[in-house]
Amino acid sequence: MANEAGVGCTGGQGQAGRTGSARAAARPKRPSELLGRRREELGLSLNDVASRLGISPYVYATWERTPVKDLDDDALTAVMGALEMDAVQRARLRHLAGERYSADADRAPLRPSGPVPPSAPVRRPAPARPPGPLHPPVPVHPPVPAPPSRPEEPADPATQAYLRDYAALMDAVPLPSVLFDRRWDVAHTNPAFDALFRGVGPHPTAMPHQNFLRFVLFHPDAPRVLAEHDTSWCLPLMAQLAGLLEGEPDEVLQAVRDDIALDPIMDAAYRCGLPLWMSAVGAEAIHHDGAVRPVHHPDPRWGTTDCRVVDETPARLEAKGYTRLTLVLRENRSATPGVRQGKTRLRAVSGG
Template sequence: MDDDLAAEMRAKRLQQLIQGRREYLNLRQEEVAERLDMSARNYGNWERGVVKEWTDEKLFHLADALEMTESQVARLFLIAVDRLPPADTRPVSGREHDGDPSMDAFLYDYAAMMEALSLPTFLIDQRWEVRMANRAYRNLFRGLRHHPTAMPTDNFLRFGLLHPEASAILVDFQDWQLSMLAQLATSLERNDQDTELHMLRREVYLRPTLRNTYLDDMQTWVLGAGADLVHHDGKARIIRHPDPLIGLRSCRLVEETPRPLQARGLARITLVLTELGEETTVESLCAGAASCSV
């Protein structure tokens, strides 16, 4: 009975993901079936989860037809076959290089390279804990009031979700938080035994506004944008630098991680800061933000 209930719940989640994505794209079942080179009836069975066996080929074809992002493909596989897609290049935890002098030398040189960059850049692990950051990143958050668990030099997600002064820096704050909550959900799916991630979600649940966003708004957002803060849509958000000569800037998160860092479960994120377009006004940036000082 428990197995039947679990299968029923899995099929329902799969239908919500596939149908929700199709409706987000404003596609009819017939149009998706055409992309898959199959009958609308057979595609209808796919959407309802009535499939004898979900093969990797079927799932990848379905993901292509529904124009899914990398994070959405991962979610599709997790729901359909209870694992991530093959040939996954996402960083994974590993300690094969611990104590390796050549790796220690690489990390030393890599830190020097990061420090020489003018753009804020930092290394994160699967929890978005900051393992290394350059001076430009630290300067971005200088003057920030100390918080025991949510400093940006400790954990980027915790900072954006829990620090009371985060909205002073992350200007279009609701959009920043929405994408961070989606990243938290994805990280939990990929690392469901991680107690620190579960603890962060519990802290989110203790805050009614964040809890409602996580349970309601974030699910809708994921159908359109994908759950990955770094890759989901290449969207530029707005950030406020404490240096008045820099001030408001457009900020795009870019990931560029060499293989030695991937092997250690790390990813490098760079905050690419550029001038705002002429059409952007301070009022439009502050709209919807939790707080905004001008």
Template sequence: MSAGTYFDAGEQESTQSVAAEMQAKRLQEFLKGRRDHLDLSQEAVAERLDISARAYGNWERGRVKEWTDAKLYALAEALEMSEFQTARLFQYAAGRVPQPEVRTRLRRARSSTRESSAFLGDYTVMMDALALPTFVTDPAWDVKLANKAYRDLFRNVRFHPTAMPSQNFLRFGLFHPDAPSIFADHLKWQLAMLAQLSSSLEQHSEDNGLQAIRRDVYRHPALRDAYLTDMPAWVLGTGADLVHHEGAVRELRHPDPRLGLKGCRLVEETPRSLKSLGLMRLTLVLIDLDERIVPRSRGTHDHHAA
């Protein structure tokens, strides 16, 4: 390569750098001008965008790895820009024109999110009126909503960085050292939870949360052996998992001494509105242990009872 070629390449790189600096400067002046016109501080704009003031400062200086449509349209709304000003913003920040159909999709998505949040807020109020512990999870068993009775059940549980019952129901049952104090027949609960983990992974194999739980199971030799050997044999023998075998009664010890040791059925009762959001509602139905129903085979009831 000749010296002239090296010079041309260096000159081109320098020209591109200068152009990028000029573009960043134009963007900064444009955004600051809008801010000043609206009499807004950087902190106030950051609050509108739901980001930190430091992050917005980087936005205003053009220090953004990628200007996505979502970021640019959010910025345009935060600074109350007209369509013409929005087009200038796209040119200064990303060197392209805005796409109105993308903005329409983003607005619909935000509207749907707001409606979902409002619905879940109302649903939480309804759940708090229920006497039985009730909670709502996503496919990875992260607890999204829980009522007062659920919180009361786990009120004495010590802090754990990854396995709090308010965070993930499976993680609590499998990994929290206080789980046996609540789930009295803990080994049975663990088998059921390992079965549910396996079932959930079959349906959502790419879910990072479920994969992380399985990795943590494999790090505990006893749990790993139960997952690979005991649980499959248990499922084969009973056809049961944590949710769908609703007749199964396991023991649960409530911290309220008036309740104490109870039988517990875990019952799924998910309304269509929650299913549409990819959520599942579960209730811990507490019963007296002497009320447990033992299923009998056909033709064995009358003469055997006698």
């Protein structure tokens, strides 16, 4: 009977109503469906999109299966760019994610501008509503893990005050400096540190101001800043991670190890290459303090240069599990002939 009532409208209107209903039924109703359908329209595989985003196919496949509202804004913007979405598709995705966006900012005009000729009003039947209260849909998939957050402030007011004053001290230092806890969750970075990593693109879990270990290991832009990335930065931090995992169990650090295992090359480097590298360079090479490591500074006044890593952690913060590192930059060596540039991917076995 409902169909007969719909056909009872004027002929053209009834046909338009049926066409609109068909289009609405074909439209994806969940953000995950919109991502998968758009990827298929472009003829892209999961690997193709993951390569554009600089993440693993496993991680991107997880994004397609989970609510888009659980992605942070940087990751959502990156996905829309990788899938080459136009303004209408972006607005549709954000609408399905449950966010509010103004039509004039994110939605392309659906009709040409200019006056619209008047037309007689058309009376449409009111849509039928089911009896009883409407309930929100039950989510089908579990949410993705939230990006790592900054360490919680100590409960001790005296320590909180000390950290605030110590942050002011770090900001006054003209060299890149960072303060992180035993899990490498970053508590504070100074302006010089932010300037060193200013060209780094978005990433949901591995930004340099979030977790320095994850940035070094997983961010595709890390080799653009950290020269000789594998041997000077990845392997020393992997060795420190392995040492911590041998001690008291820690779910957060174990999660980093699990993410390493998802990449066959990184996993082979951790299991096989790391012991060989440590036997070749010695145990002292894994420590930060005093190590000389190369960087690519975006400021041409520094360019590609070496920096000495200096551990400046005061005893009071060290007792709380914090570490403060300062990178003492040296004179620009970009023009020096014969400078070896670092690889952008870990090898399964690397001795230095």
